[in-house]
Amino acid sequence: MSEHHIVSPKIYFTIFGILMICTFLTVAAAEVDLNRYFSGLNIIVALTIAVFKASLVVLFFMHGKYSPKRTQLVIIASVFWLAIMLFMTMSDYVTRPWS
């Protein structure tokens, strides 16, 4: 059940364009002090843009959108496991002051 779907070059170039815009945006956002409005907003914006860019690469350049379900499961599982490691470890540090 592999994909024989051929993604058109137009899509690749469009995605590339969006990625360039996002790169520009993330540099611009870093130059502004967003932490004034909400503590940590800078990093939140930066990571959101990065996740968005990465998703575009996975979905279109890596054909994730057109891949069989089990491939999509592999992708989701690896991200989920990384998230477990980050969140559960940080939950220890973040809650230390509460003890």
Add this chain to the structure above:
Amino acid sequence: MSTTPAAVNQMPREHYLNATYGIRSWLLTTDHKRIALLYLASVTFFFFIGGAFATMIRIHLLTPKGLLVTPETYNKLFTMHGVAMIFFFLIPSIPAVLGNFLLPIMIGAKDLAFPKINLLSWYIYLVGGCFVLYSFSTGGLDTGWTFYTPLSSVYSNSAVTPAVLGVFINGFSSILTGLNFIVTVHTMRAPGMTWFRLPLFVWAQYATSIIFILGTPVIAITLLLAGMERMFHLGFFNPQLGGDPILFQHLFWFYSHPAVYIMILPAMGVISEIIPTFARKPIFGYSFIAGSSIAIAVIGFFVWAHHMFLTGESTYAALTFSLLSYLVAIPSAVKVFNWASTLYKGSISYDTPMLYALGFIGLFLIGGLTGLFLACLGLDIHLHDTYFVIAHFHYIMVGGAVMGYVGGLHYWWPKITGKLYPEFLARVAAVTLFLGFNLTFFPQFILGYLGMPRRYASYPPEFQVLNVMSTAGASILALGYLLPMIYLTWSMRYGAVAGPNPWPATGLEWQTASPPLTENFDVTPEVTWEPYDFDNRPDLGLDVKGAPSLAHGTD
């Protein structure tokens, strides 16, 4: 292909062992069965190494002041025992030996998805092993198998760097094996071999492989960081340079806890194969056992910081990890219940593999329940770093995993070698092992409860009796291991010919010759039957309710 139990069996003319000759045909093989035997030889070697250190430990602990070595050397003994046993014996044992041999056959394939990568895995294992042996022989290792920082990354004067490098390299052997297994189960199944017709051994290997894939890379990078910290005086885990030793522990245990499930899940898979065969009954609750294997693999990743209750982690984290540790026991309990239910009203025969399986159930139960004691925060304050912990994990790793491995070796020995081992001697060995094991480790529960700390080279005199009992048990345990090594080797030459299906059992592997052809099957099988379906397999030559057949060779 029908088998009559007491028929005269002949070794097949050509099979994977005699298909080609010469050392190159073994060292450059891509046949999963030969690679399994290469692994058998190497893990047995490391079992001896780890066993040698265990012997020295137990002899040393015969007297309260310590009989054999200095405290510094004692630190090296338990460290090297742990590193050799965990990374180079337990973790590869069932997957790389039994898994490699059986997985393709059980699903009706000619080989794994990536046979050359399979061979590469073995060589990577050897390279890792060489680094670790180099470390052992040039100053040893005294950090504990847990490599806690900053002892390992800054202060230890032992050969940490090659050891850490060796374990790092060995990790890639595991990763490649896991990758191979997962892909194989997804894409290489024979027609008709649906997911829910897979033998439970395959489900177990699949679940184990999930852990290989997602956990091993983390310890790889962690040990790499610790090694680099040691070499370049970086500061990740060194408080003096602003680093955090607890970060090392989080990263280390993120893998090392799931690693214990790597060690037990395959053994559980073996038990799930043995019990139906020797109870002559389909396994009870097949889909629950399959699902539990996956559940253990997944939930096992959420509990790691129960190793860190006393490190100063937050109360919130401790509570969460404690609760999750209780939860992870549930799928294991489901399995034990299902095995017991399979036995109920079964037609039980006490062949050697069944003795190991029954022993496993009892010992795993004790080991697993004592894990719950340790998961309890209040109790763990007293039991942490005592012999209670040591007894707990040895009940699971030795009473569970090793018995599963040895039992599996016996169960599939006829398939692997085409020969039967001497049954009476094998039963004697199994009972010896069981008794020796309990004498070795049960006193350690009591010692831990009474407060004897682990990793100490000496102890208060009132603990001597229990320690001596434990050492005595260890000598009996050693006999229990030596006996199979002797008679299994003997049987390769002098054992009775086994025939394709000596027990008989229902899996695809028992449809092939013993030993199998290099390509496993002449014709790709088409699977139309459910697993463990003893009632609907007239080809097995069983009576209506399966009278035990004479599977044994000459005693």
Add this chain to the structure above:
Amino acid sequence: MHRTGELYEQYRTMEQQRETASLGMWIFLSTEVLFFGGLFMTYTLNRSTYPDIFSEASKTIKLSWGAINTVVLIGSSLTMAMAVWASQAGRKKALTWFLIATLVLGTVFLGIKSIEYHDKYVEHHIPGWNFQFEPGADAATNAHTQLFFSLYFGMTGLHALHMIIGAGLLIWLVKESVKGRFTPEYNTPVENIGLYWHFVDIVWIFLFPLLYLIDRH
């Protein structure tokens, strides 16, 4: 030895072989996510512990180099995706050119990285090698900023190592494509090495903001 494009013995059909190779590469990439993940974990903890130090230290690496490299690497992902398209469409010459373009862009990335590393060497910002953050910095500042630079070199270094391996794989791909080995029926190495290359790009997409864009205002 098998020639590229033959059916290996353990498979029943080319389709099975293709699916297997693809799944194998995706699973390998999932191990890489966790492998880099350990470094990201270390980064997360250290940045949350020393936010100001990280901010200060990050200012000493040139944003312009990082931004150019980001554009270069994403561009190389584009050319790699186009190479896969060319192989699927049977456009053999285009395939070779796109592969070469990817290789060139990858090399540019590594070249810029070496310039950056050299700058760090000159400024004594290489951990364990006469590290001195600033002329007047005390031991504590040195120790803490060294954490940032250890992560900088560790993360970009591991990334660069993966790129070098990727470049090697691309060289092999170029050679095979020149020999005409890849057709619409068989382009598995192009697809799978493409997956690897895109993954390396994704790692950089996260490294760039985390290392270069901490506090640029």
